[in-house]
Amino acid sequence: MRNAECGMRNCIEQRTVVSLCGIQLDNPVIPASGTFGYGYEFAELYDINCLGTFSFKGTTREPRFGNPTPRIAECASGMINAVGLQNPGVNAVIAEELPKLKQCFHKPVMANVSGFSVEEYAATCAKLDKEPQVGWLEVNVSCPNVHGGGMSFGTDPKAAAEVVKAVKAVTTKPVLIKLTPNVTDIVAIAKACEEAGADGISLINTLLGMRIDLKTKRPVIANKMGGFSGPAVFPVALRMVYQVYEAVKIPIVGMGGVACAEDVIEMMLAGATAVEIGAANLTDPFVCRDIVEQLPAVMDKYHIDNLNDIIGGAH
Amino acid sequence: MKESFLTITENTPLTKDVYRMKLSGDVSAVTAPGQFVNIKLEGLFLRRPISVCDCDGDSVTIIYKAVGKGTEQMTRMNPGETLNVLTGLGNGYDTAPSGDRPLLLGGGVGVPPLYLLAKKLLAEGKRPSVVLGFNTKNEVFCEQEFKNLGCEVTVTTVDGSYGVKGFVTDALPEDYTYFYTCGPEPMLKAVYRATNTSGQFSFEERMGCGFGACMGCSCKTITGFKRICKEGPVLRKEEILF
Structure with a gap:
């Protein structure tokens, strides 16, 4: 019953409709990459068509197992993960995951792409560019859990810009570049990406963190360090979205510790056009559906007629 | 779920x-x-x-x-x-291949899931025998519960303070058709080596979500990558890489 209501009521709620790089979203709620698989685990739980879209599991050119386990640690109001981009590789995603997704999700999906070289990013994006199901390419230059790739592109404005240029050259789809917060000056990186032709910016990826087990006196996670996410990082993420909004004209997808409809609105006030929800999906698999359902009532509470009116409203 | x-x-x-x-x-x-x-x-x-x-x-x-x-x-x-x-x-144990005389091997807090399994096997008319391993007498639990079901139960303790001295693998019966096990990884490895039939192992791993979304608990198997929380926690002997 709740699924049906979600489909009937919230998805046609015009005042939550936003446009992200020219593609309309019924609402700005987007499960973040790495917390939503390729969608169908959640499609067993509720009708995922109530979402704006979702960003699928970070995909690389080759299949990857990722890091050894343990990959997960807990911390106050959050968690640390070092999965290390486990994915079946872009060919299997196109051949197997996307057809399966088509059965349960009927909106453009956000394709999250990672790589270890500029050429690899471009090759993976070129393949996904041909997929009609893919709406946006979200290019992750910010994974903290792999060596010799990922975050090393996102900590240098020139390297990040090179990835953007290489990807833009092989696709006509909007390219969002997903940035790491593990930098001194997030604004400089964001501006470099905008100048290189990025259509939008996603931020933030996880913060580099770690835990040590008092019993073994060794790091909890096999990779030693991992990406810190969850409600604890929300103020950091919000601050970075706010700073980047002041410096760029392209839309921002805000994320980092978002866990409820109020957080979505706060992110939009800071400057986000759409908002991704990550770690919260792992502890409450229904959280994104619930946020979509609760958004209109929370908008009413704060006298917001239309979400488009509040994007960057705090500036 | x-x-x-x-x-x-x-x-x-x-x-x-x-x-x-x-x-x-x-x-x-x-x-x-x-x-x-x-x-x-x-x-x-x-x-x-x-x-x-x-x-x-x-x-x-x-x-x-x-x-x-x-x-x-x-x-x-x-x-x-x-x-x-x-x-x-998770997937849970599959009782179909158990045969008539399945063996259940539990260690420490690996014992509990074998209880519902024993009930199911008994309901299917099979005759499970059970070996429960603990460190010491004070840590033994569930022995009577398995006996109350009608299972033949052997308890082992590492220090010999109760039951058979040693590990579950020191008290394997001679005759069994299949096995099911759950316990700490060193025990699972010992069971893998000591058993002479096929069987099923239940694994433990630190999890993020528990329902297959985060890939936090993946492991490599002979048949590819598996998520302990989704395709596991129970894996068959033939697919385990020990």
Whole structure:
């Protein structure tokens, strides 16, 4: 019953409709990459068509197992993960995951792409560019859990810009570049990406963190360090979205510790056009559906007629 | 999988740090022995995955060891309190290949999931024998419960203070058609080497979500990458890479 209501009521709620790089979203709620698989685990739980879209599991050119386990640690109001981009590789995603997704999700999906070289990013994006199901390419230059790739592109404005240029050259789809917060000056990186032709910016990826087990006196996670996410990082993420909004004209997808409809609105006030929800999906698999359902009532509470009116409203 | 609000009806210590908790409510998603539930606890971000020990129409029993913040918090909970629980997680044990005389090998807090399994095997007319391994006499639990079901039970202790001295692999019966096991990884490896039939192993891993979304608990197997929480926690002997 709740699924049906979600489909009937919230998805046609015009005042939550936003446009992200020219593609309309019924609402700005987007499960973040790495917390939503390729969608169908959640499609067993509720009708995922109530979402704006979702960003699928970070995909690389080759299949990857990722890091050894343990990959997960807990911390106050959050968690640390070092999965290390486990994915079946872009060919299997196109051949197997996307057809399966088509059965349960009927909106453009956000394709999250990672790589270890500029050429690899471009090759993976070129393949996904041909997929009609893919709406946006979200290019992750910010994974903290792999060596010799990922975050090393996102900590240098020139390297990040090179990835953007290489990807833009092989696709006509909007390219969002997903940035790491593990930098001194997030604004400089964001501006470099905008100048290189990025259509939008996603931020933030996880913060580099770690835990040590008092019993073994060794790091909890096999990779030693991992990406810190969850409600604890929300103020950091919000601050970075706010700073980047002041410096760029392209839309921002805000994320980092978002866990409820109020957080979505706060992110939009800071400057986000759409908002991704990550770690919260792992502890409450229904959280994104619930946020979509609760958004209109929370908008009413704060006298917001239309979400488009509040994007960057705090500036 | 289902999200349920379950009410604690019992939370009693079985040993110094092992507790039995009974939770009542909608447990209809629990479909196989060896599955687990994932419990949300106040003030902690990640849920706590605990294997199902027993399940009837409207309640589920778990047996857990207080090993950290979450499980220690659980020991202080009282009947009447409710918990947000994801139920029916994981694949569970498959009883189809068990044959007539399956062997159940449990170590420490790996013992509980074998209880519901024993019940199911008995209901199918099979005759399971059970070997339960503990470190020492004070840590032994569930022996009588298995005996009450009608199983033949052998207990081993590492220090020899109760039952057979040694590990579960020191008390293997000569004749069995198949085996099922759950326990710490060194025990699973020993069981892998000491057994001469096929069997099923239940694994433990630190989990993020418990329902297949985060890839936090993946492992490599002969048949590809598997998520302990989704394609596991039970893996067949033939697919394990030890």
